[in-house]
Amino acid sequence: xxxxxxxxxxxxxxxxxxxxxxxxxxxxxxxxxxxxxxxxxxxxxxxxxxxxxxxxxxxxxxxxxxxxxxxxxxxxxxxxxxxxxxxxxxxxxxxxxxxxxxxxxxxxxxxx
Amino acid sequence: xxxxxxxxxxxxxxxxxxxxxxxxxxxxxxxxxxxxxxxxxxxxxxxxxxxxxxxxxxxxxxxxxxxxxxxxxxxxxxxxxxxxxxxxxxxxxxxxxxxxxxxxxxxxxxxxxxx
Numbered sequence: 001x002x003x004x005x006x007x008x009x010x011x012x013x014x015x016x017x018x019x020x021x022x023x024x025x026x027x028x029x030x031x032x033x034x035x036x037x038x039x040x041x042x043x044x045x046x047x048x049x050x051x052x053x054x055x056x057x058x059x060x061x062x063x064x065x066x067x068x069x070x071x072x073x074x075x076x077x078x079x080x081x082x083x084x085x086x087x088x089x090x091x092x093x094x095x096x097x098x099x100x101x102x103x104x105x106x107x108x109x110x111x112x
Numbered sequence: 113x114x115x116x117x118x119x120x121x122x123x124x125x126x127x128x129x130x131x132x133x134x135x136x137x138x139x140x141x142x143x144x145x146x147x148x149x150x151x152x153x154x155x156x157x158x159x160x161x162x163x164x165x166x167x168x169x170x171x172x173x174x175x176x177x178x179x180x181x182x183x184x185x186x187x188x189x190x191x192x193x194x195x196x197x198x199x200x201x202x203x204x205x206x207x208x209x210x211x212x213x214x215x216x217x218x219x220x221x222x223x224x225x226x227x
Contacts, residue, residue, distance in 0.1 A: 011224045044218040089154050093214030098206045099168050100214050102154035
């Protein structure tokens with residue numbers, strides 16, 4: 001079955017540091033890939049997506065590239081802010097009917 | 113434009129009881145999915161409703177059941193509650209047929225505690 005593996009947290013960074021959160025996946029066919037974010041006290045929200053190999057999703061300074069050869073979708077940001085503190089979930093949809101498989105989440109804490 | 117709303121936000125039940133959780137999808141959406149998120153874990157897919165029918169189901173026992181109404185709102189029912197059912201239950205809405213797989217809009221969840 002489908003599965004997503006992402007690096008365990010928590011990850012603690014100083015403001016303006018570079019962020020990478022690793023994500024690899026196992027899926028049938030050619031899944032669409034996502035990063036969702038859960039800010040404290042808020043619901044899960046879509047951060048970015050990529051629907052085919054070599055696509056790069058980007059939003060709010062975050063980027064992730066769909067790498068089919070390494071089955072990876074690592075999240076990166078060049079300079080994190082305190083407001084980026086949240087839990088980040090890597091996810092996939094292999095069937096196209098919005099049945100989404102999530103990773104376990106990586107908590108990011110950014111300190112001033 | 114109202115987003116996804118869920119009720120209640122918190123509830124406490126005892127083992128063996130039954131619970132009903134409710135969800136109103138984002139305006140214009142026709143598909144509702146339910147997820148269970150245990151503490152420190154990612155959401156796990158329970159099932160999905162479209163056109164008032166259960167379209168897909170995850171690996172959850174029959175104690176978990178649901179319903180979708182003509183106005184697209186949905187209920188999740190859990191019978192014979194176990195301690196392990198304690199979790200945050202998330203409702204996600206989406207629009208079928210848009211060619212936008214996996215783009216879910218989530219509510220803030222209903223936190224269930226089973227004592």
